[in-house]
Amino acid sequence: MRRLIALTLALLMALSLCACGGEAAKLDVSTAKSIADLKGAKIAAQSGTFHADAMLQIPEVQSQTLPEFADLLTALKAGTIDGYIAEEPTAIEACLSDESLAYLHLVNNDTGFTATDADVGIAVGLKTGNELRDQINTILDEISTETRSELMNQMVQLSAGKEVTSLALTSEAPANPTGTLKVAMECAYAPFNWTEMDTPSVGAVAISGEGKENMYANGYDVQIAQYVANKLGMTLEIYAIEWDGLIPALDSGAVDAIVAGMSPTAEREEQIDFTNVYYSSNLVVIYKK
Amino acid sequence: MTQFFNDVIQIVAKHYPFLLRGIGYTMLIALAGTLIGLLIGLATGVLRTCPLSKNGFVRMLQKLLNGIIAVYVEVFRGTPMMVQAMVIYWGYAYATGGSTLPLIPSGIIIVSINTGAYMAEIVRGGIISIDKGQFEGAAAVGMTHWQTMRHIILPQVLRNILPSVANEFVINIKDTSVLNVIGVTELYYFAGIIKRESFQTFQTYLVVCVIYFVLTFTVTRILRLIEKKLQGSDSYVICGSQSDPNAEIRVPKKQEVPND
Known part of the structure; x- marks a missing residue:
């Protein structure tokens, strides 16, 4: 009897895990024209930078910060985030080095983030x-x-x-x-x-x-x-x-x-x-x- | 899958001089840190178990010293080594108006101080585990505290605490990785650089993970051998008995203890 209960519980847990996996459906950010279109996306930025503050301007963002810039790319490739915030030169460089990447051409204070000079x-x-x-x-x-x-x-x-x-x-x-x-x-x-x-x-x-x-x-x-x-x-x-x-x-x-x-x-x-x-x-x- | 192994081999083939340099510094800092830490531990252990002097002034000094040791042990055992590294390295820079300690020596200092705090407790445990009768016997034949420690207690303590010291050494090999926050070029530091250059996070850290394991595993095996050596042979002969001076009692080799 005890074994049966344990087995059922294990099955239930495994099922709930699967359910979690299913829920994390990827948000397609590639068509976003402005940061308003990124509503609810999972976005990451390097902690302790202005990027991390700007990230919170995205409506209902599921924000995440990591201490090292290179780890943001790892998180993106592993599929744990939909995108991460970078400066345009960095983005161009990343997309040149890795063909699977692309970036949203956002313009500050217009389609992009509100920021001072x-x-x-x-x-x-x-x-x-x-x-x-x-x-x-x-x-x-x-x-x-x-x-x-x-x-x-x-x-x-x-x-x-x-x-x-x-x-x-x-x-x-x-x-x-x-x-x-x-x-x-x-x-x-x-x-x-x-x-x-x-x-x-x-x-x-x-x-x-x-x-x-x-x-x-x-x-x-x-x-x-x-x-x-x-x-x-x-x-x-x-x-x-x-x-x-x-x-x-x-x-x-x-x-x-x-x-x-x-x-x-x-x-x-x-x-x-x-x-x-x-x-x-x-x-x-x-x-x- | 083959692509993955190719990446791993590429990382090793391309960066092995830096990986070797990282291994060198990691082992240097861990070894020096453990040895200096052990010396700190022995010194504090001898001082803390020293009986209080009858002279009032010396007694006050002893109490003060014991207090300082207690604070040292509690503070350095109770704070993370990464934080200690930041505080000591940048604290020194602030205090001296901009001169920084050279990186490798500051790494050794930080690991030594941190290990010393643990060793102090390990050695204290080792000393109090020695039977009280041995202290009394030494006192009876007129030995001073220092003589008792040097000739009777510490040789036994060292043998008894060897497994704990080995444990500290293994922990230090792994924990030197936190020194990358101040830029010490140990193994983990190079892993970060290789990762940023190759964009292959998982592959890079897998290589480094294997290297760390090989290092710690080798060290534990070597120290286990030394322990065995100190234990002496398993089978020995007791010569002579009360009735027959020519008797020989042979103690056979014991069965291997499981989980050893």
Whole structure:
């Protein structure tokens, strides 16, 4: 008798599991024209970013946050989410590297997310009161919009494994450097910054730190940091630090600047200073075809 | 399926120098951390079991030291190592106005301090498990606390706590993975980098999973061998008896204990 009850219960549980599986019918997000069409979708974003805040603008969204950007792609491929939020360059890069992916062409404050320029722009983070800020602003402002988009395009190609021979933004290394500019970034957010092992691509910079031999950083942020350092007459050192460790690193003085695709949001402005924006893009949603 | 195994082989073939480097640092930090932790544990164990001095001033010092040890053990046993890593690494940077500890030594320091807190309790348990008569006997022949510990208690404690120490070592091999939050280039750190480069999350972590298992399994087997060695042979001969000095009592090899 007891065995029979156990068996029935087990069967019931198995059945209820099947029912759960059936309920999770995939929402087709590919036809969405605006974020209103994503109503009720399962969307994910990286925690601690502006993306995670913007995600809540989707009506009735089943939101989910993950600490690392690369894991969002894993979740999408595993089918646990319908899509995830990324910046347009990242989306283009992801879709170039993986044919099964596509993204919704959303435009900020129109069909896409409501965001201020500060939210979707990225800027160099400096310790509050750093005197280099004005100098860096002048250097950044000299880079034309065309150069910026051309450089980003090249970084997207490079990150997707395509060949790029010369970069849109170049500068001479100073003959007599006046010091070192220590820059922190994740080195895990292509095409803004990523890590390369063994064979550096064009323009890549070696990552500093113990145990980081034969590891290189490249990406849009790296090129901007290199340009700024050269123009300041300083040598560039790049440190790979977790997203949540970036502001402590800057605050404590372990690094001089954050160049990590970081948006100068109001909350962060309270802790650190930001320069002018050096790139801005639309927030989009990546989905599986 | 073949595609899957190809991916796995590709990951190993392409990134093995980095995987090896990761294994090297993981083992270095785990081994050094366990050994230093054991030393911390032995030191605190000897100090904590030391009888209180008759001298009032020394007695106060002893009590203070015991208090510090108790706080140390409770704090480091009661907080996650990942949090300790963040607090120690960035705390040092804040305290010194921007200089950071080199990564590998800071990894070793963090694991040592954390393991030391556990070892302190393991060693204390080992010392109090030794029969009280042995302390009394040592005191009777005029041994000091230090002499008793060094010549009588600690050799027995070390043998008794070896399984627990081995356990800590295995835990440390796995737990060094949390040090990736401060950027220590141990095995898990490289798994993250390989994952981001190859976009093959499952395959990458499967490789790393197997590597971790091989490491821990090898270590447990080696330590089990050492334990066996310390136990001595299973079969031995007792020579002589009260009535017959030439008697030999042979103790045969015991049956293997199951679940050993």
